[in-house]
Amino acid sequence: MAEIPPLIPKNGAPYPTSISPSTTRxxxxxxxxxxxxxxxxxxxxxxxxxxxxxxxxxxxxxxxxxxxxxxxxxxxxxxxxxxxxxxxxxxxxxxxxxxxxxxxxxxxxxxxxxxxxxxxxxxxxxxxxxxxxxxxxxxxxxxxxxxxxxxxxxxxxxxxxxxxxxxxxxxxxxxxxxxxxxxxxxxGSGMSCKIANQIIVGANLLGLSEGLVFAGKAGLDKGKWVEAIRGGAAGSMVMELYGGRMIERDFKPGGFAEYMVKDMGMGVNFVEGGEDDGVVVLPGAALTKQLFSGMVANGDGKLGTQGLISVIERINGI
Missing domain, CATH: 3.40.50.720 (NAD(P)-binding Rossmann-like Domain)
Known part of the structure; x- marks a missing residue:
């Protein structure tokens, strides 16, 4: 196990070289x-x-x-x-x-x-x-x-x-x-990784929301539709975590919708080193941020991110 270099003794003793319930507060x-x-x-x-x-x-x-x-x-x-x-x-x-x-x-x-x-x-x-x-x-x-x-x-x-x-x-x-x-x-690398992760999660949530709304409009059984496609190219961890919740209208938060606005915003507004030539253009993330912002505007910012389907439903008059 790697050790933290003991730059300064702590409480008169070297810093613990291992982590355990008995030594680590x-x-x-x-x-x-x-x-x-x-x-x-x-x-x-x-x-x-x-x-x-x-x-x-x-x-x-x-x-x-x-x-x-x-x-x-x-x-x-x-x-x-x-x-x-x-x-x-x-x-x-x-x-x-x-x-x-x-x-x-x-x-x-x-x-x-x-x-x-x-x-x-x-x-x-x-x-x-x-x-x-x-x-x-x-x-x-x-x-x-x-x-x-x-x-x-x-x-x-x-x-x-x-x-x-x-x-x-x-x-x-x-x-x-x-x-x-x-x-x-x-x-900062961990945070940058999470922002990139959220860009993908947001896109998957949007795709899943639109797929479910379309399936419903087409007269399909939504549960059967999810089962039919989950093992194919459209399957994703987002579908595994949230597909059933969306169908059951379970919008209990595992992560707040308003936090996705924050996360998408950090991606859309990213400027590496503060220089203009470092701007990353993310049209998909910008759209996803706008739709999650719609959730917040509808008073649903404290719902789970899977509640994004409610925005797509509103757009379609459902």
Missing amino acids: IGWIGIGVMGESMASRLISAGYSLTIFARTPSKAANLQSLGAKLVNSPVEVAQSSDVVFTMLGHPQDVRRIVLEKNTGVLSGLGPNGVIVDHTSSDPGLAKEIFAIAREKNCWAVDAPVSGGDIGAKNGNLAIFAGGDENVVDWLNPLLRIMGSKVSYMGGA
């Missing part, structure tokens, strides 16, 4: 649809968690499993070797991680590690990494894909950016939550 911030399931898997694996919740009542389930609730992100960091964050938007990450005196990096000790699972901005991930290194800490951007089912079952795909040795060192923790951990490169 875990902090967790962000206990929404995904975060609660991911955190509970770490507790089930024997790790002690210190948590912070902006809405303390949401922490009740994790507390019942043994997690300790504290009052601020900095308190989580002060009690942890590794702090995980799973938040909604980049501005949330900036506030929770970087805010002076109260943020995670104000309390994390030397060689401590922050792992951000939020689907966030690559530029912010690079900024956090640089500030963490100034404090002799480490930062890894590690967004995930797989939805609420993947989070519950530990089958998430995890895309990691940062120092490769640190990612390798974290692998025992990451593999509790994900069945596949991919190192993508330097700081």
Whole structure:
């Protein structure tokens, strides 16, 4: 197992060279649809968690499993070797991680590690990494894909950016939550990978929505239609996760529709290095962003992403 170079002794002793429930203190911030399931898997694996919740009542389930609730992100960091964050938007990450005196990096000790699972901005991930290194800490951007089912079952795909040795060192923790951990490169690479992932997910959700609406208009049994095509070229993980939910009108969120607007926006508005010649033209992602924005405008931003079919239905007078 790779080791984190012990730049500065922690508490008078070398930094632990291995991860285990008896030696590694875990902090967790962000206990929404995904975060609660991911955190509970770490507790089930024997790790002690210190948590912070902006809405303390949401922490009740994790507390019942043994997690300790504290009052601020900095308190989580002060009690942890590794702090995980799973938040909604980049501005949330900036506030929770970087805010002076109260943020995670104000309390994390030397060689401590922050792992951000939020689907966030690559530029912010690079900024956090640089500030963490100034404090002799480490930062890894590690967004995930797989939805609420993947989070519950530990089958998430995890895309990691940062120092490769640190990612390798974290692998025992990451593999509790994900069945596949991919190192993508330097700081920000994990976030860029997730944006590209979401571009494909958005396109698949749109195609599946339009296919279901067409099948219904053509008089087909939608369930039979999904079964007929799922093993062919049209089949996808999106279909496996959401096809049945769309047919049953189950729009319970595994990921909020409003977050897809954010994710598509980061792709559509991407400018590498801030230079005009680095703009990526993504007409499909731009259309998908517009349709998800329609969901938000209809008051459905808190529905699951599979609710995109409702926009296609509205367009067709259904």
